[in-house]
Amino acid sequence: MQKQFFLIFFGITLFFAQGLRGQSGIVTISGIVKDAAGTPIEFATVLVGDPTTEKPITGTTTLLDGSFTLETEAQEFYIEFSFMGYTTKRINDPEIINGLLDLGTVVLAEDAEQLDEVVVEGEVSQTVFKLDKRVFNVGADLSSTGASALEVLNNVPSVTVNIEGQVSLRGSQGVQMLINGKPSVIANEQGNALGTLTADMIERIEVITNPSAKYDAEGTSGIINIVLKKEEKRGVNGAVTLNTGIPNNHSLGFSLNKRTEKFNLFSQLGVGRRTFPSDNESENRNLLDDTNINSFGKSDKNETFFNLILGTDYHINDLNVITLSGNFAYEWEKENSTALFTTFDNADLRTDAFERRELTTATNPKYSYELQYKKDFEGNPEQSLLLSATGNLFAKDQVSDFTNTTTVGTAGDLLQRARTDFGQADYIFKADYTHPWADTYTIETGAQYQINDVESDFGISEFDGTSFVEDPALTNIFEWTQKVLGIYGTAAYEKDKWGLKVGVRFEDTDVATLLQTTNEENDQRYNNFFPSGFASFKANDDLSFQAGYSKRIFRPRLWDLNPFFNIRNNFNIRTGNPNLQPEFTDSFEITSIYKLGKVSMNFGVFYRHTTDVVERVVAFENNISISRPENIGINNTTGVEFNAKYIPTNWLSFTNDFNFSRFAREGDFEGTSFDFVGEQWSNRLLSKIKLPADIDLELVGNYVSGFRTVQQEITENLFMDFGARKKILKGKAILNLSIRDVFASRIRESQTIQPNFYLRNFSRQGRFVTFGISFGFGKGEAMEFSGQKRF
Known part of the structure; x- marks a missing residue:
């Protein structure tokens, strides 16, 4: 079909x-x-x-x-x-x-003056504040050279991405990721595909900390919407980019569009190969008998990737446009890892040791397509009707072979194999209608129906001397189906000084999970109203205020529900919980925007009240830790946010992004109290320097404080990125150099301290250096293309 x-x-x-x-x-x-x-x-x-x-x-x-x-x-x-x-x-x-x-x-x-203007416009990234969101226009940030969408996100105010690629907004990971305003396999955590989406493909990133009723209610901390470029300049335009780097980071990017009177054909292509080395450590200590097991290892993950975006706009006339677009991405993965596991007794004497080797191969095809119809109305350029149908498909075929070789002790060698046959299909049907009148009032209404259908066939087997035999207790097929119907309406009033926007969204959710082998079913159905309200006041051209409220939901995702686990480290196991319930958040915020000479500032305070909070709880037995998500009590978070940009001269600029939050947890699980108070803060300082001979430099310093969860303490992080650029051939070509994590200081470390046990996990990926050259033709501009998926 x-x-x-x-x-x-x-x-x-x-x-x-x-x-x-x-x-x-x-x-x-x-x-x-x-x-x-x-x-x-x-x-x-x-x-x-x-x-x-x-x-x-x-x-x-x-x-x-x-x-x-x-x-x-x-x-x-x-x-x-x-x-x-x-x-x-x-x-x-x-x-x-x-x-x-x-x-x-x-x-x-x-025209040298015109050339200078084009260069300046292409390099400046600016944040624009609107009634219910902030828009970060992605310019040619030097430190994003050779960067993926994950690294671009890490330069966006209020957004952080940790070493494992988890995205947080104001310190919370309850973020709904959208592509062009819709859920997509590209932004899906199961697909892990944001690395194939590259900096040059992104036009802007919208940060919506308090989304209006027009948007999905999913995401307790807000929404991040990545808007992709779709050139519409007349004639043939495009750009080509070649990147190379250390460790292996080689890629070729190409974009092309042709615009005629009736048609706009647009395309983007990226191919490449990259390597992600990692150092890993873990420790499991039993405090009752003072025995412990630790591991030290290294891994190299190699990926070859291909990403193609292709589409066309057909302009029926000045008021009607049909768009058909598709995205195909494919990854070939191969990972080698080695870790030495050692057991010590209460006298700190080594009793057992073995080397565990892993070879994992996987293929990951990803497809998405969209058919969209947009109708504008004569005499009212802001009035529009938008109809769309979107499909997202993702599959994963993965095999992991594990070999345990005993070096100390009498335990025998062990061969294990894990296989995954995974498939996911998501379909979204949307209708949105916007009707403004009298240049003051706007009504929005619409509906959305979303279907998520997943089947994960997972099995673990051991070698019995002749062949691999699957363990029935560790083998099953997990099915997850989720259907969400949403209907919304908003009304807005906006004049020169005052703005007001209110709305409500109704969502009906139907979720079903099934473990086929054991025939365990869990069906849930619930419906909720999600109100929202926003107000703005412009005191003058240099000072304005905004206030907002919205109700949000976090629905458990596939990996939160799936009870299967990875055996990469048999002593630290993560698993899902099919009985997990959604969490709900009431979010309030007040922000101010102030301009003073060469300084522009944004200051805000926010408060979030979350119920049925989802937290991972660790159980410990026989020196094995098992982490499983549970609904535990409530969380109240109060925070402040400060962003500022200072341009003292035309060759120097500074941008600062500061976030602080204090959270109070109340809850208990299986008789254990998890009441506590904690704090977290982060700061990012970015400086850009323009040198003679069309050379630009950029330095980005990042600090993320340590913080705690119900059981864990997460270590602080301090790291720096560097970028340099040289324009040649009258600006038609650009040479780029970027160094991410200059001092190889970025780490991920967690400690779990409990009365009966202590856990520590540590990982570091190190420094990445990328050099690239980009050339634009037609009215296309030179760009950067990613060769990097993660930090």
Whole structure:
């Protein structure tokens, strides 16, 4: 059905294109574009426009020799020639003879001032505050060279990404990740695919700490929406980038779009290979008999990846657009790891030791596609109707072979194998209608139906001397189905000084889990209302205030529910809980935005009240720890947030992002109290320096304090990133250098201190150095392309 749909759509597209070409009254325009020295200008943009409306009619770009040919049905038009670094030239009322217009040689003069402006605009990342969200426009941040979406996120105010790739907003991991306003396999934690989404593909990132009723209620700490680029510049435009780095970090990126009067074809392609080395340590100590088991190991994860985004917009007319787009990503994974496990008695004497080796191979195909229809309304440019259908598919076929070789003691050697056959399909159907009137009031309404369908076939087997035999107790098929229907309505009033927006969302949730082998079922159905409200006041051009409230939900995800566990470390096991309940959060915040000369500041306070909080609880027996999520009590978090940007000169700027939160936990589990009070804070300081000869530098310092959970204490983190850039060929090409974690100081360390046991886990990935070169053509700008998936 999918293939038939694509064939039908592109057949219709081709039919319209050929039909337009076959009409009578066509004018053929030709010529050659050169600079003042007589050198042909390749990829210069040639635009044909309507002299009455000033709207483009059609366009193209010049070939290698500067020549061009295009056709139009219009009889009255102007022609405009442009290229980055040159002044734009316009020809009005050209003379047409027998349907032909030969312009001969068109000369463009260099414009150094325009080139400087383009460079500056391409480098500045700015945060824009709107009534119910903040928008971070991703510029050419130097430290993001060769970066994935995860690393770009780590430069966004209020957002942190730890060494394991977990995204937090204001210190909380209850974040709903969206791509282009919708859940996507790219942002799905099971797919772990944000690494294939690269910095050059991102147009902006929206941080919504208090989402309005228009958005999904999922995500107790808010929503992060990654908006991908979709060029619509006339003619053919694009960019190509090549990156290489240490450790292995090699990639090629390519983007291309072609815009005509009716169609916009857009595409992005990325291929590469990368390696992620890691040092790992763990310790399990039994405090009752003072015995302990520790491990020290290394691993190298190698990935070859491919990512393709392809789509087309068909402009039926000025008010109606149909968009069909698709994304295909594929990863080939191979991981080797070695760890030495040692057991000590209460006299600290070594009693047993073995070396555990792992070889894991996996393939991860990911597909997503969307059909969207947008209707604008004549006379009201803000009024719109948007209908969309989206599909996301993800699969994982993984095999892990483990070998235990005894080095001390009498235990025999052991061979184990773990296999995973995983499949997930997500479908989303949306309708959104926006109706503003009188330049003051806006009503939004819409509905969404989302289906998540997962099947995970998992098994563990041991070698009995002849063959591998699966353990029935550790083998099962887990099915998870979730259906959510949402309906919302909002009303907004916004004048020069005051703004007000209120709304409510209703969501009906139907969840079902099944362990096939044991026939254990758990079905849940619940429905909830999620109100929201926002107010803004603009005292003057330099001072404004915002206040907001929203109710949110965190629904347990697949890995929270799936009871299977990984045997990579047989002494530290993580598993899911099929009986887990959702948690709910009431979120309040007040923020202010203030500009004082060369300084712009944002200061806010927030409060979150969360019930049925999901926390991982560790059980300990026979020196084995088992971590399982449970619903434990309530959490009250109060915090402050401060962001500031200072530009003392045109060659130097500083940006600071500070967050502090204090949380109070109340709850008990199986007779154990988990009441406690804790604090967490983080600070990020970014400085940009412009040097002569078009050289730019960037330094980013990050600090994340230690904090505690119901059982764990997480160690603090201090690390730095560095970036440098040099523009060449009049800004058409860019050389990039980035060093992430300059001092290899970024770590992930946790300690669990309980009356009967002590646990410690430590990991570090080290320094990553990436060098890249990017070239833009047409009206495309040079870009950076990721060769890095994680820190």
